[in-house]
Amino acid sequence: MMTTRLTQLILPLLSHPQTGTLLRRRLTPIHPHSPTLRWASSSGQVRYSSQPGPTSSPPDLDLRHSGGLPRPDKTGNPPCPDAVSLPHSPAGPHSPAGSPTNREYHYSMSPRPLFEPSTLIVGDSIIRHIRFANSITRCFPGATAAHILDKLPDLLPSLPSSVKRIIVHVGCNDTARRQSELTKTDFKTLFSFLQSCGRSVFISGPIPTLSRSAERFSRLLSLNTWLQLTCRTYDFGFIDNFNLFWNRPSFYRADGVHPNKLGSSTLAGNIQYTLHSAPRD
Secondary structure (H helix, E strand, O other): OHHHHHHHHHHHHHHOHHHHHHHHHHOOOOOOOOOOOEEOOOOOOEEOOOOOOOOOOOHHHHHHOOOOOOOOOOOOOOOOOOEEEOOOOOOOOOOOOOOHHHOEEEOOOOOOOOOOOOEEEEEOHHHOOOOOOOEEEEEOOOOOHHHHHHHHHHHHHHOOOOOOEEEEEOOHHHHOOOOHHHHHHHHHHHHHHHHOOOOEEEEEOOOOOOOOOHHHHHHHHHHHHHHHHHHHHOOOEEEOOHHHHOOOHHHEOOOOOOEOHHHHHHHHHHHHHHHHHOOOO
16 A cells, blocks of 8 residues: 555656656665665666565665675675685696685684783692683693603793793692602602792692592691691692582582582682782792
């Protein structure tokens, strides 16, 4: 009904010699696919249709994209702002059509972090999921104090110069050997190396195992106490995790050794709390 009424109103105007010419110049569809009031610029005649028109709009309508935005491509999709066109090179025997030299790359640059990393967390599989801001985590499953000492000489030079703090979490695998004196010797050798690396050092104490033998629990508790005392001698910070995890089955995975998601979050929070509470130099 609206189309019929609109036709009755516009036809007399189009038949007028002056207004008809003006309308033909100004009359444009709202959208190239508008189902009504379409026209052909080649003949200047108005054509009314209730069917969708052709996909290509008249040349006179190309100025309808405002705001300075780029026009969509032939597929109707807006161009990718991150698209980079490589210089065209002729296809050779090793450059078939569609090779990287003849097509566009679309990529997104990852934003740089707001702050450079300042802390290295290194240790055994207990710290596998320990993450917090401005830190780098290096996990070596099954590692002992001797293994960490073996890794550090190559690891430290590869770190950014912004890393000024080292956190070491190791000891659970050392107690499994049931050689307390050897374990203490390995830790002292590790501490001597850390003392000479020119960075502040924190030792993260072991967490107790869940549903394990009393002997394993006793060895871990003894190591935790010894580490706490020895760190004072070397002027290292000590992070006490033992009491926080004792008798907390909700913090552990099914193996009773490794922390689950809640346990890892709790461990990370305790490490951060100790770092923020430590006296500043």
